[in-house]
Amino acid sequence: MEGLFDDASLRSDADLPGSGSLQANTHASAPLAVRMRPRTLDELVGQPQLRAEGSPLRQLIEGRQSMSVLLWGPPGTGKTTIAAIVSGQTDRAFVEVSAVSAGVKEVRAAIDHGRADLTRSGRETVLFVDEVHRFSKAQQDALLPGVENRWVTLVAATTENPFFSVISPLLSRSLLLQLDSLTDDDVVEVVDRALADERGLDGAFQLDDEARDHLVRLAGGDARRALTYLEAAAGAAAAKDASTIDLATAETAVDRAAVRYDRQGDQHYDVISAFIKSVRGSDADAALHYLARMFEAGEDPRFIARRLVILASEDIGLADPTALTTAVAAAQAVQLIGMPEARLNLAQATIALAVAPKSNAVTAAINAASADVRAGKIGQVPPHLRDAHYPGSKTLRDASSVGSSGTEGQGRVDYIYSHDEPFGIAEQQYAPDVVLDAEYYRPTSLGAEAAVKERWERIRRIVRGR
Structure with missing residues (x-):
């Protein structure tokens, strides 16, 4: 096993004094998102279904059960953090394998290392595989012995649907936990905590409400992105010897103008209404404008996709029978790929539906039939x-x-x-x-x-x- 962790594709904290999790790798110059990584399950923001009493994840951590888990969710929702918490709160060693650069040899070496530790000292190892969907079938097969024999506790993370991207034997041997995008309130909590916490900005800066709203919108439910933007904005404020991060500073720091858009208010409904009416009216240019506004403001792409699926039947119907297929395909692409790449799929669907011939005959037909039924x-x-x-x-x-x-x-x-x-x-x-x-x-x-x-x-x- 000599030289195992010299490879850049593997990262371990097992040899660091007094460390038992990824938290040991943090230092003063580490990125804000790394320094602010939650240390316990109770510090985790969002994902209430995973933090609830008696939940499988809490059982894994508090009951010290050796079950392997597969974490499926969008970027920045806490997958790496959960792996570190599992390791830190249960005093297991932590080994991270990069799915981008590791091969079968590195996977087997990591499992052998965990097996040796288990035999020698009884200490278990958390093997974290980020972006497991990037592994080939052979690489995923290499994980099976360690999982099946519980030589390691596998925590694998993926942003893609595991039923398409993870082999069935690995799925059947792992507990699948789905993570949701963080809400705006969740991201606000993450940002405010980083402003005050001694591991973060330690109260050195104040954040204006408009600047906070701007950072939260740009984050799009991604806590890591929110903290990265906050760190950049704090750096810009410090360069001006200012202790307050205002909207202008935040815009300059992240090179993105603030889009006036409230996902819970009038702008949300006005823009989506204008978007749908532009597609219905066959103006692809106007539709793309409103689509871009929603993207830039951090609108939920699943919401946009759902509206396009409805429009395909409501306003196009059998005038172009492929419209519904196109809209459904775009919605599936949003689920499989996620943002920002899925913006291309939504843009394609928007253009296709805008230029398609229009008919509301399907809508009129079901409305007329329903009216007769309601009339008795x-x-x-x-x-x-x-x-x-x-x-x-x-x-x-x-x-x-x-x-x-x-x-x-x-x-x-x-x-x-x-x-x-x-x-x-x-x-x-x-x-x-x-x-x-x-x-x-x-x-x-x-x-x-x-x-x-x-x-x-x-x-x-x-x-x-x-």
């Missing part, structure tokens, strides 16, 4: 359409077929199987009598819906015997 137009299902698979239905069907006037057979034999008819369409009553002549779907002649309209009108004439 709910008739009996025609007998020949009723289910004929439950026990007893054959008796009722046979009774009906011989002309029993007292009982309408269920799933009667006079049901016409569409596939036996020319063109696969049968003349047959499908709707209840009360809405027999209703025409809910009225397709337009726009885009691909023009062909749908022509086909639907022919089909309706055949089905209704016209």
Whole structure:
């Protein structure tokens, strides 16, 4: 094992005096985000589902259980911190493997090192693998013996969906814990704590409310990014011999102008409304402007994606049947990739939906059908359409077929199987009598819906015997 931790792809604190976690690597010149890393689970900001009494993570830490965990969540939500807490609060050694530069050899060496420590001194090792999704299948396979035999406590972190990026054997041997993006209030707590804490800025600076809001918006739920921006803003204030960080200083330090945008207020609703109406109105340039404003203000990209999925059916429908596919694909890309890269997927979907032909026929159709149902137009299902698979239905069907006037057979034999008819369409009553002549779907002649309209009108004439 000589020279194991000389490799840049591995980092260990096992040989540092009195250290038992990543906290031992902090020093006065370390980045603010590193110095302010929580030391205990109770200091962790956000993730209430993981900190709750009796939660699997708390059991792992307080019960000293040797279970491996897979942490899945956006950047800056505390994945590395949780690994360090697991190590520090349970007095386990901490070894970090870089998924970017480590190979199978380094993974096996780290596990062997942990196994040797366990055999020699009984001390367990936390093996932290950041961005485990970057590991190949062979590299992930190399983790299995250590996890299965509990030679190490694996804490693996990923920003991508582990069901796509992590091999099944490793998933089945690990406890999957999902982390959420921090809320604005969470980020404010992180920033304010760093301003006052002796490990942070130790009360040397005051932060204006406008500057705080600007940093929180730019952080986008990422605590590490918030602290990085705060450190830069403090440096800019110190250069001017100022003890107050105002909005102008914060803008200069992070090279980003403040965007007037309140994610809980009027700006949130006004901008998303303008965005949707621009897409509906087919103005791709205006839509991109509002999309960029939301990006720069730190709007939740999942919210934007959801609105595009709704619009694809509400305002485009069958005028471009691929619109919904495009919007759903963009929403999935947001989940799989995350920001900032997912901005490209959302921009592509925005342009595609803006330039697509528009139709609200789908919206009008379901609204009209719902209005009739709410008005009480709910008739009996025609007998020949009723289910004929439950026990007893054959008796009722046979009774009906011989002309029993007292009982309408269920799933009667006079049901016409569409596939036996020319063109696969049968003349047959499908709707209840009360809405027999209703025409809910009225397709337009726009885009691909023009062909749908022509086909639907022919089909309706055949089905209704016209």
